[in-house]
Amino acid sequence: MQAAVVRRYGAPEVVEIVDQPTPEPKRGEVLVRVEAVAVTAADGRLRAGRFPRGFGVVAKLGFGFTGPRTHVLGIAYSGVIERVGEVVTGFAPGDEVAGMNGKTLGMHAQVAAVPVDRVALKPAGLSHADAAGVLFGGTAALYFLRDRAGLRPGQTVMVNGASGAVGSAAVQLARHFGATVTAVTSAANAELMRRIGAESVIDYSVTPVAELAALGQSYDVVFDAVGNIDRELGLSLLGPDGTLVLAAADLVDTVRARGRVVAGVAPERPADFAELMRLVVEGQLDPLTRSLGSLNALVEAHRIVDSGHKVGNIVVLPNAS
Numbered sequence: 001m002q003a004a005v006v007r008r009y010g011a012p013e014v015v016e017i018v019d020q021p022t023p024e025p026k027r028g029e030v031l032v033r034v035e036a037v038a039v040t041a042a043d044g045r046l047r048a049g050r051f052p053r054g055f056g057v058v059a060k061l062g063f064g065f066t067g068p069r070t071h072v073l074g075i076a077y078s079g080v081i082e083r084v085g086e087v088v089t090g091f092a093p094g095d096e097v098a099g100m101n102g103k104t105l106g107m108h109a110q111v112a113a114v115p116v117d118r119v120a121l122k123p124a125g126l127s128h129a130d131a132a133g134v135l136f137g138g139t140a141a142l143y144f145l146r147d148r149a150g151l152r153p154g155q156t157v158m159v160n161g162a163s164g165a166v167g168s169a170a171v172q173l174a175r176h177f178g179a180t181v182t183a184v185t186s187a188a189n190a191e192l193m194r195r196i197g198a199e200s201v202i203d204y205s206v207t208p209v210a211e212l213a214a215l216g217q218s219y220d221v222v223f224d225a226v227g228n229i230d231r232e233l234g235l236s237l238l239g240p241d242g243t244l245v246l247a248a249a250d251l252v253d254t255v256r257a258r259g260r261v262v263a264g265v266a267p268e269r270p271a272d273f274a275e276l277m278r279l280v281v282e283g284q285l286d287p288l289t290r291s292l293g294s295l296n297a298l299v300e301a302h303r304i305v306d307s308g309h310k311v312g313n314i315v316v317l318p319n320a321s
Helices: 041-048 056-063 128-148 165-176 187-195 231-236 251-256 270-281 295-307
Strands: 002-005 016-019 029-039 076-084 096-100 111-115 119-121 156-160 180-185 200-203 219-224 238-246 261-263 289-291 313-316
Touching: 002 295, 016 295, 029 041, 029 128, 029 295, 041 295, 076 111, 076 128, 096 128, 096 270, 119 270, 128 165, 128 219, 128 238, 128 270, 128 289, 128 313, 156 165, 165 180, 165 219, 180 187, 187 200, 231 238, 231 261, 251 261, 295 313
Parallel strands: 156 180, 156 219, 180 200, 219 238, 238 261, 289 313
Antiparallel strands: 002 016, 029 076, 029 111, 029 313, 076 096, 096 119
């Protein structure tokens, strides 16, 4: 089988397509033929060795100092089960599934062995590309808005970085939960933001987020998907009893997150995968998926991620000809 490997941190060109042995599923794993896999901001950070401020040493202790110890990146995927390992129940060869592989990575490949407890059945009416596309940003947005902020109908939400994978999911899920949404993005994405549910759009090049509090703006939930809203600025934008979500926080703000401020990593739960895919099938959530082609498109995909202007989700199709 073919896989994309990253042996050292660096620019997108460090990604190489190589032949590797097909893995065998271990106990509690399934072997998946990967039909689509996302290329995310997390993949870009890990490929480049570029981590949020304060996390550099800690991250490299875990992932590797000169390059990622796990050479094959990739987290969110969709595909077809080819074999099942021992003690696996509820899944069988031929099942179409989707999931996330967390720190195990390994999904930028034609075939991968994945833990069965991080797998959900893919609905028949959903493409593999959209299934893989919705999971990375969708799980973060769902967890922070529903589980941490306890978002309720009638509340107001500002999403900073609204056009990316996490931000675009947050805009749509907030609207799905009955909130009024303000999207902070570029003017080029304003029409798209309104189409997916934003009531209003702020062009950050005209009105930087740092100036919003001085203009008297306040929200029930401030959701930062970029990392340029810190604790102090975020709190100044909240109304009474509001919640600040720092989905891309640095180490200091992550450690300090408590009370009205939430940060950290979203769990990867099959029930959430299933919920997100259901919403896509029902037309309530658009993953804004762009498919670039086979594994050979990974260098281009990483360039787009590095640009900081990726809209929605990018996937590649490892088994495409």
